[in-house]
Amino acid sequence: KNEVEQSPQNLTAQEGEFITINCSYSVGISALHWLQQHPGGGIVSLFMLSSGKKKHGRLIATINIQEKHSSLHITASHPRDSAVYICAVRHSGGGADGLTFGKGTHLIIQP
Amino acid sequence: EPEVTQTPSHQVTQMGQEVILRCVPISNHLYFYWYRQILGQKVEFLVSFYNNEISEKSEIFDDQFSVERPDGSNFTLKIRSTKLEDSAMYFCASLVWLSGSLSYEQYFGPGTRLTVT
Numbered sequence: 001k002n003e004v005e006q007s008p009q010n011l012t013a014q015e016g017e018f019i020t021i022n023c024s025y026s027v028g029i030s031a032l033h034w035l036q037q038h039p040g041g042g043i044v045s046l047f048m049l050s051s052g053k054k055k056h057g058r059l060i061a062t063i064n065i066q067e068k069h070s071s072l073h074i075t076a077s078h079p080r081d082s083a084v085y086i087c088a089v090r091h092s093g094g095g096a097d098g099l100t101f102g103k104g105t106h107l108i109i110q111p
Numbered sequence: 112e113p114e115v116t117q118t119p120s121h122q123v124t125q126m127g128q129e130v131i132l133r134c135v136p137i138s139n140h141l142y143f144y145w146y147r148q149i150l151g152q153k154v155e156f157l158v159s160f161y162n163n164e165i166s167e168k169s170e171i172f173d174d175q176f177s178v179e180r181p182d183g184s185n186f187t188l189k190i191r192s193t194k195l196e197d198s199a200m201y202f203c204a205s206l207v208w209l210s211g212s213l214s215y216e217q218y219f220g221p222g223t224r225l226t227v228t
Binding site for chain 1 (some may be wrong): 139142144148153154155156157158159163165166167169200202206208213214215217218219221222224
């Protein structure tokens with residue numbers, strides 16, 4: 001069974017700061033997702049990674065398969081980035097297995 | 112952008128009653144999922160569905176739960192006799208593998224908040 005650990009659990013930062021959220025997992029995966037969840041509850045997919053690095057606007061996600069670790073970075077953070085950021089993994093070798101989720105990182109960006 | 116829809120957005124039911132949560136996945140997607148999130152806890156996998164049958168289920172998905180794709184567009188989760196601990200947000204998701212690649216696209220629905228009293 002894959003364990004997904006995120007850190008930090010809670011993060012409060014000032015507008016403009018560079019934000020890093022970390023995720024580690026225990027067994028091999030076929031893909032890792034970074035998701036965003038706002039207070040209303042809906043889940044939005046930000047990235048799906050199986051190797052390397054992806055960038056979308058101010059968001060950057062990296063993954064190191066050997067170290068079983070991924071990071072999500074937010075540059076020039078803004079109050080509208082305040083949300084819960086969730087790491088989730090899909091196991092290796094399973095055609096389309098369900099995702100295993102981390103507990104999420106509660107991010108608050110203060111103006 | 113394509114979207115997964117779910118109805119109702121909020122369902123209140125009494126303990127012991129049956130509930131059916133409905134999802135309309137994206138039309139060309141082939142894999143369908145139900146997840147749940149108890150308030151304050153992490154999202155948990157319930158079941159995946161492919162080719163008109165369950166492909167994987169978690170230990171949460173016991174005999175009280177069932178899924179169905181009755182008409183080729185809807186994907187439903189039924190809870191036969193609800194318990195207080197079934198109160199949660201239930202998310203549907205759908206996925207399609209992108210042809211010629213090892214990548215896929217996946218979307219989540221907005222969720223149904225189930226409250227069991």
